Amino acid sequence: MLRSAPAQNQGLLSLKQGEAVLIVAASTIDSNLFYASSFLAGDPITYLQIGSKKMLLLPELELGRGREEASVDEVHSLLPWDQKIRKEKGRAPKLSEIQQVFLKEHNIERLIVPQNFPIGQADPLRDAGFEILVRKEPFFTDRAIKTDQEIENVARTQAITVEAMHHAIQLIAKASIQDDLLFLNGTPLLAEDVRLAIHRYLFDRGYHAENTIVAAGDQACDPHNRGSGHLPAHKPIVIDIFPRSLSTRYWGDMTRTILKGEASDEIISIYNDVLEAQKIALSHLKAGVDGSEVHGKVKEYFTSQGRITQERNGKMEGFFHSTGHGLGLDIHEHPKIGRARSPLEAGNTVTSEPGLYYPGIGGVRLEDTVLITEGGHRNLTDYPNELIV
Amino acid sequence: MLRSAPAQNQGLLSLKQGEAVLIVAASTIDSNLFYASSFLAGDPITYLQIGSKKMLLLPELELGRGREEASVDEVHSLLPWDQKIRKEKGRAPKLSEIQQVFLKEHNIERLIVPQNFPIGQADPLRDAGFEILVRKEPFFTDRAIKTDQEIENVARTQAITVEAMHHAIQLIAKASIQDDLLFLNGTPLLAEDVRLAIHRYLFDRGYHAENTIVAAGDQACDPHNRGSGHLPAHKPIVIDIFPRSLSTRYWGDMTRTILKGEASDEIISIYNDVLEAQKIALSHLKAGVDGSEVHGKVKEYFTSQGRITQERNGKMEGFFHSTGHGLGLDIHEHPKIGRARSPLEAGNTVTSEPGLYYPGIGGVRLEDTVLITEGGHRNLTDYPNELIV
Numbered sequence: 001m002l003r004s005a006p007a008q009n010q011g012l013l014s015l016k017q018g019e020a021v022l023i024v025a026a027s028t029i030d031s032n033l034f035y036a037s038s039f040l041a042g043d044p045i046t047y048l049q050i051g052s053k054k055m056l057l058l059p060e061l062e063l064g065r066g067r068e069e070a071s072v073d074e075v076h077s078l079l080p081w082d083q084k085i086r087k088e089k090g091r092a093p094k095l096s097e098i099q100q101v102f103l104k105e106h107n108i109e110r111l112i113v114p115q116n117f118p119i120g121q122a123d124p125l126r127d128a129g130f131e132i133l134v135r136k137e138p139f140f141t142d143r144a145i146k147t148d149q150e151i152e153n154v155a156r157t158q159a160i161t162v163e164a165m166h167h168a169i170q171l172i173a174k175a176s177i178q179d180d181l182l183f184l185n186g187t188p189l190l191a192e193d194v195r196l197a198i199h200r201y202l203f204d205r206g207y208h209a210e211n212t213i214v215a216a217g218d219q220a221c222d223p224h225n226r227g228s229g230h231l232p233a234h235k236p237i238v239i240d241i242f243p244r245s246l247s248t249r250y251w252g253d254m255t256r257t258i259l260k261g262e263a264s265d266e267i268i269s270i271y272n273d274v275l276e277a278q279k280i281a282l283s284h285l286k287a288g289v290d291g292s293e294v295h296g297k298v299k300e301y302f303t304s305q306g307r308i309t310q311e312r313n314g315k316m317e318g319f320f321h322s323t324g325h326g327l328g329l330d331i332h333e334h335p336k337i338g339r340a341r342s343p344l345e346a347g348n349t350v351t352s353e354p355g356l357y358y359p360g361i362g363g364v365r366l367e368d369t370v371l372i373t374e375g376g377h378r379n380l381t382d383y384p385n386e387l388i389v
Numbered sequence: 390m391l392r393s394a395p396a397q398n399q400g401l402l403s404l405k406q407g408e409a410v411l412i413v414a415a416s417t418i419d420s421n422l423f424y425a426s427s428f429l430a431g432d433p434i435t436y437l438q439i440g441s442k443k444m445l446l447l448p449e450l451e452l453g454r455g456r457e458e459a460s461v462d463e464v465h466s467l468l469p470w471d472q473k474i475r476k477e478k479g480r481a482p483k484l485s486e487i488q489q490v491f492l493k494e495h496n497i498e499r500l501i502v503p504q505n506f507p508i509g510q511a512d513p514l515r516d517a518g519f520e521i522l523v524r525k526e527p528f529f530t531d532r533a534i535k536t537d538q539e540i541e542n543v544a545r546t547q548a549i550t551v552e553a554m555h556h557a558i559q560l561i562a563k564a565s566i567q568d569d570l571l572f573l574n575g576t577p578l579l580a581e582d583v584r585l586a587i588h589r590y591l592f593d594r595g596y597h598a599e600n601t602i603v604a605a606g607d608q609a610c611d612p613h614n615r616g617s618g619h620l621p622a623h624k625p626i627v628i629d630i631f632p633r634s635l636s637t638r639y640w641g642d643m644t645r646t647i648l649k650g651e652a653s654d655e656i657i658s659i660y661n662d663v664l665e666a667q668k669i670a671l672s673h674l675k676a677g678v679d680g681s682e683v684h685g686k687v688k689e690y691f692t693s694q695g696r697i698t699q700e701r702n703g704k705m706e707g708f709f710h711s712t713g714h715g716l717g718l719d720i721h722e723h724p725k726i727g728r729a730r731s732p733l734e735a736g737n738t739v740t741s742e743p744g745l746y747y748p749g750i751g752g753v754r755l756e757d758t759v760l761i762t763e764g765g766h767r768n769l770t771d772y773p774n775e776l777i778v
Contacts, residue, residue: 060705061709064614116507118507119502119505121504
């Protein structure tokens with residue numbers, strides 16, 4: 001499979017004399033490391049930037065692959081350092097000891113690390129006299145501003161997500177109703193069946209989704225409940241699909257809420273309020289605006305419609321999550337569209353996903369992924385919002 | 390899908406007055422948190438043990454689901470603490486501020502955290518006067534000693550892994566040879582085809598594998614190279630399959646090396662040495678032995694056969710990875726069977742995977758997953774080792 005090859009200078013930070021960037025992580029789960037190195041490793045490896053050079057310190061096991069695949073300037077083997085310290089101390093060194101010797105030989109005194117840097121790595125470095133500066137997310141400022149290739153990656157995953165959504169909605173649209181429940185070809189249509197059909201559609205095209213939501217009625221009132229069991233007629237079904245490309249590793253994300261049968265006036269009113277909130281959110285999404293302002297507009301609109309957010313009988317109701325989030329190599333990354341301040345810039349790829357949830361009635365969420373531009377946004381989600389199918 | 394429900398007291402640590410366990414992580418990637426809470430969340434959540442009570446602090450978004458699914462004693466909403474601090478300070482509090490207020494109200498002074506605890510969370514807690522004790526892995530001692538249910542989970546994943554391996558080997562066995570390359574039904578048989586067939590087999594049964602290795606010739610000499618392109622005849626093909634169950638979340642892991650066509654004497658000799666090394670490793674695996682002793686026996690045997698491990702022309706050759714690793718909720722977890730000391734105990738589930746790699750000739754690795762018992766081990770990998778297919 002093709003793997004996107006980020007530019008050699010992707011993730012370079014501007015450093016002062018004596019400073020180095022240090023990341024110690026498995027790049028299968030740490031997207032900063034993968035962003036900077038283009039190297040996929042399932043166990044923790046050591047990434048450094050010294051001066052304007054990006055480096056990896058790798059165990060023998062990863063050496064050959066690192067030299068071929070990583071988009072860094074230097075790949076060093078841990079082995080000679082291991083042997084050197086082993087000779088001096090008469091025992092196998094810890095990774096942290098090797099890092100220290102390597103850093104001292106490069107006259108490094110100050111380490112710039114991400115917020116998720118492990119304390120088990122940081123404390124020994126501090127004890128050895130290194131100063132540690134924790135740099136806030138986005139650790140690599142340029143990671144939030146997508147390149148054309150990255151926009152293409154997100155757009156491609158989103159296009160397949162749209163296809164998978166259509167495939168799922170068609171299944172539900174074709175269902176028949178019996179005793180207020182959905183049946184397909186004479187057998188009960190389960191949330192699990194629809195989820196599996198979505199996952200299979202994605203698998204066949206090189207995408208992986210794991211926790212796709214197909215949740216109806218009260219299940220959908222917990223926004224992260226994946227949903228289970230026989231799907232009901234006449235109740236809103238929330239379908240939230242967020243797959244990752246197995247080749248580019250970029251995510252897509254979209255949600256539609258549909259209903260087979262007759263919608264009550266109450267459901268229609270909730271749906272229309274969410275649809276209007278989505279229009280309001282999208283109309284405010286552009287470079288220069290702060291994410292918290294967009295979230296504020298959505299909250300304001302819901303309040304103006306009498307939609308109160310509160311806990312009742314141990315369950316939340318109303319609108320109680322963020323309006324959206326950046327996505328790229330992570331499904332949730334900067335910028336955020338929620339309570340905290342987070343400026344939007346051209347090149348951000350973000351979701352917009354207002355929702356309303358009322359236990360006993362049902363949940364509605366509508367979500368598009370868009371690209372922020374100078375003048376507004378480009379919607380990467382080419383699919384209509386229609387409640388009744 | 391069914392999700393295994395660990396016992397309510399899974400992951401309980403013995404604490405002194407004023408101490409608490411603290412984990413802040415996304416349980417989709419942090420298995421300690423999932424082990425203790427049975428709660429799957431894709432964004433960082435706060436886990437605490439205070440006294441003998443396990444607790445989660447959750448955002449409104451996760452509250453309803455947490456109360457239903459988590460195997461903890463108390464689920465608290467962040468909301469009232471958020472509102473309380475917001476009233477006092479006139480701004481939205483950070484997660485760390487809420488944690489501090491919660492901990493102080495419970496008279497906690499000392500926090501026990503895992504080695505991967507994020508420094509961006511630890512520093513503010515230290516600044517606020519909390520003492521932080523970093524507890525080494527295995528953070529939860531009992532995580533390395535599998536319960537009957539956990540052994541069943543690993544064994545089940547491993548049984549499906551064996552089936553997927555058989556499926557892959559059958560494909561290669563059925564291939565025909567033309568110009569020293571493999572063809573199936575008249576078309577070139579690619580490493581990618583075999584990998585996709587494995588992934589599809591696993592997908593259809595509720596298992597996910599992503600970086601399955603099907604690597605021949607020189608590709609296999611980088612042990613983590615996934616392999617690509619037209620598969621050759623007369624050369625060893627390393628197949629390493631490590632899927633995760635999407636229901637139980639437990640991993641399996643196995644490797645076979647096969648060859649279609651004629652094996653050279655050199656390849657046969659390498660294969661037989663690895664096979665013998667595997668027998669030696671397995672014969673030493675039992676409770677009370679240290680992993681490093683088993684690794685030492687394998688190294689010793691290879692050395693006795695004249696198998697030197699060294700870097701040559703920028704490539705490693707010989708045996709240059711660990712003999713094995715624990716597996717369970719993580720694909721790599723305690724105990725380790727490598728250079729560092731790591732005692733084996735009854736109830737550990739570990740791999741044994743010696744290998745030899747010679748660029749220009751090829752790589753051979755054989756890997757079983759076994760359960761460590763008092764008197765030896767129970768092999769969970771019911772599949773023969775045969776080079777020629």
